[in-house]
Amino acid sequence: MISQPHHITLKPSARARRITLRLDFSSGTLVLTHPPSTKCSSIEAFIKRHDPWIRKALASLPPPLDLTGGGMVLINGIETSIIHTPHAQNGCVLETPVLKVSGAAEHTERRVQRFLRELAARELPKLLEREAQNMRVTYTKLDVRNVRSRWGSCTRNGRIMLSWRLVMCPPLVQSYVAVHELAHLTYFDHSPAFWSHVDKFFSKGRSGRVAAELWLRQKGAVLLRVP
The missing domain is CATH 3.30.2010.10 (Metalloproteases ("zincins"), catalytic domain)
Structure with a gap:
C-alpha cells in the first residue's frame, strides 16, 4: 500500500508509458498518472523525488471562494x-x-x-x-x-x-x-x-x-x- 500524501490522487492508466504528475486546479489536488504495472516503491520514490515541486505547486493554488454569508x-x-x-x-x-x-x-x-x-x-x-x-x-x-x-x-x-x-x-x-x-x-x-x-x-x-x-x-x- 502506498502512503502518499492525501492531496495526491493516483490514476493508473493503460495508456501511460511513464509516471507523470499534474496539478488539477479545479479540485486543488495533484494527480499522479502511472502505468498499471508500476511498483508501489517506484511511485513512492517518484513522489519523494518531486517533493519540492509538489510543495511549490500546492502553494500556488488560489484559495477557494467563500460563498457563505460575508464571503x-x-x-x-x-x-x-x-x-x-x-x-x-x-x-x-x-x-x-x-x-x-x-x-x-x-x-x-x-x-x-x-x-x-x-x-x-x-x-x-x-x-x-x-x-x-x-x-x-x-x-x-x-x-x-x-x-x-x-x-x-x-x-x-x-x-x-x-x-x-x-x-x-x-x-x-x-x-x-x-x-x-x-x-x-x-x-x-x-x-x-x-x-x-x-x-x-x-x-x-x-x-x-x-x-x-x-x-x-x-x-x-x-x-x-x-x-
Whole structure:
C-alpha cells in the first residue's frame, strides 16, 4: 500500500508509458498518472523525488471562494459581497455589488451556486446568439454545462458547450470565449487563419484577446474551484 500524501490522487492508466504528475486546479489536488504495472516503491520514490515541486505547486493554488454569508463571489467580473438576509423570503437578489441571500445560513452556499447556474442559463445563450449573428454563423445547439476542464468547446457538427462558470468572468472574457468557439465553425483548428478570424470578429481585436487570455490565466483557476 502506498502512503502518499492525501492531496495526491493516483490514476493508473493503460495508456501511460511513464509516471507523470499534474496539478488539477479545479479540485486543488495533484494527480499522479502511472502505468498499471508500476511498483508501489517506484511511485513512492517518484513522489519523494518531486517533493519540492509538489510543495511549490500546492502553494500556488488560489484559495477557494467563500460563498457563505460575508464571503465574496465574482459576477460578470465584479467582486460581489454575499450578504445573508435570514428573514427575507425572496431567495437571491443581486444589487451589484451585493448579493442578498435569504433563508437559513447553512443553505447560503448552495443558494449562491444555484443562483449563478440559473444566471448562466439565462445570459450565456443570449451572449452566444449575439456573437453568432455578428459573425453570420449558425450553431446547432448550445449546452451550458458544469465542466471544470475548459471554458468552452465546439464540435464538428456545430454543437457548442460553455461552462456555466463563465458567468463569473468579465464581459470581455465571456465574449472572447464565445467568439473563440464560434470561430471553430469556420476553422476547426488553431491555425493562423483561425486566430485572424477571431481577431476580426472579436470587438476588442487582438489586444482584447490577449487581455482576456491573460485574465483567464491569472484568475480563472479560482473560478474553476467553485463547486
